[in-house]
Amino acid sequence: MKQGEAANRFRRFEHELEDQGMDCFLVTHLPNIRYLCGFTGSAGVLTFANGSWSFFTDGRYTEQAKNEISGATVRVNSLPALAHAAQWLAARMRGHRGRIRIGIEADHLTLAMESAVSEQLSRALPKSKFHLAETSMTVERLRMRKGAEEIRRIRDAVNLASSIFPQVIESLRAGATENEVAGGLDHLARVAGAEKMAFESIVASAPRSALPHARPTRERIGRGFVILDYGVILRGYCSDMTRTVHVGDATKASRDLYAAVLEAQLAGIAAVRPGAAAGEVDEAARKILRKRKLDRYFTHSLGHGLGLEIHEAPRLARGQKQILEPGMVITIEPGVYIPGKGGVRIEDTVLVTETGHEVLTPTSKELIIR
């Protein structure tokens, strides 16, 4: 990561810790670590203590950590990274006056991990001398507003995923199984340069298109709606898109269903602007489906933030009060699922801009009949 960018994130986080009255912080969630210091490996702990940053990892990652991280000292010994971090922190803070407040990530730290931290701290400090303060979303809140480089990466990932869509449609031939189409889709993405898929690709042919959480099966693609929901990772950042295609002639009822979901999706997008609450955007889309008496088939929330993770803050769901801000990147993905028949979902990735929004996904949303 560029030095300036990391230093800037460190500074914003330090301000946050000051506001919360933390003396130290243990960052254990890997996407949060990557965000703050740029480390892309799969094992490590980032620590802030007494004004300075350290990164703890094991022998496999010493070289990589030194190459990737600036602004934090890389530390390796024979202990597991988390125990090492706690041990080092205890030694570093021994002279601290008063009780040491150590922030931990309650959404990610397991009870076993917390025990390991407490044990190491207790070896060097009396129990009364430190307090593990459970925090939630401390780094995640910073991650909501994306920087220019992050937006560039998401845009590249979105464009890569969209670029293979025509070939994915070609592969929807009669006789192919959902599994084969999904496997082919993933392969196309890899050949196009994706690091990996952002999540398990969904290829759901009616009646399975009526299951919002359907996984590809060995069933053959049949007549009706097919939901294609997939995303790629490029330079660490995710994309996410859904299109619904109709195989065989579509009835008037099917066309109307598709049109209703598309109208709801466009209404959701239209509501995206700085200052709007996440719940208001959800309601803008839901209202359209309510008018058509389809809202009871829209059984999930409207969308979610994305970035280093496929699901990030903010959540776009009923009653969510989070205010949208420029730089947030979110999905808008209403869906209607008629049990036993089929479903339609349409999803774009959308950037909140200074004045409103920009739809990043370039793929057309006209109904494709195959």
Added chain:
Amino acid sequence: MKQGEAANRFRRFEHELEDQGMDCFLVTHLPNIRYLCGFTGSAGVLTFANGSWSFFTDGRYTEQAKNEISGATVRVNSLPALAHAAQWLAARMRGHRGRIRIGIEADHLTLAMESAVSEQLSRALPKSKFHLAETSMTVERLRMRKGAEEIRRIRDAVNLASSIFPQVIESLRAGATENEVAGGLDHLARVAGAEKMAFESIVASAPRSALPHARPTRERIGRGFVILDYGVILRGYCSDMTRTVHVGDATKASRDLYAAVLEAQLAGIAAVRPGAAAGEVDEAARKILRKRKLDRYFTHSLGHGLGLEIHEAPRLARGQKQILEPGMVITIEPGVYIPGKGGVRIEDTVLVTETGHEVLTPTSKELIIR
């Protein structure tokens, strides 16, 4: 899941809970839930209280849970599954005499999840009336010894992965990138019927073959060793295999390196039998490499159990005292990594039998020169 099988697992687990003096237990780790009751979805909590089993999930999974689970009552309300489970448990146990010991999975439950459980319990019970008892590996220990149906599934997954290996070798043509070969491999597996890959497939061409944790890159396959490490999931169960192929003519030194790793792998396999300690098996392989002064390049442990997860107990590593028992399924995968040059790893999946072992992986281990 077949009714008899589930009932049997429930009973074994209940005995375990009795031994540990637990009145209730909250199973939150999805592979543990799947093992005990057969549920294959992605959200739910399995609860044992007062001699009976309940499964809590949300509206998306009501039908699926009822179809898949026998021996536990499926319960759905508007609360998140974990909060619902805790609420129900508190109501169910209100008349309990003495303090209620509720087992939780400390290796998997986050601090935030524990808070949610405590909060629900506290609404209905005085704090002094219940105790959340942190447990470790309680279900995982039962999962170590596989039943006949589990072994059949692992065998099928291993055979599927091996069946595509010749085509993977074909794809190792000059000019292909690691990423393309990995994408092609995953595609072959899906077309052959795999549900998905068991982990991110590794295709590492020298010098990256010298990094045991290498991910596929956009670099082209060059002359030297290529490590191929992949596994599939079939009916929920994982396979895991590694072969190292040499692209271009191999020097005597490279052939000797390969031969040394193969000898170590065979020595590890030969040591697998009921009654052997996991650490002894690790040592049997490590000793061979020590004789050749290669042990300092063997920087990881010898292997791991596999089943519903790609990494399960037992761990085969230095000093591990776990005794091998019939029905355990493990990998044997020594590797030697010479920094800047290249590496060799060879891995089979091995079943511990009543009298010794059976190598499940049918693929030849002779050095392939491409």
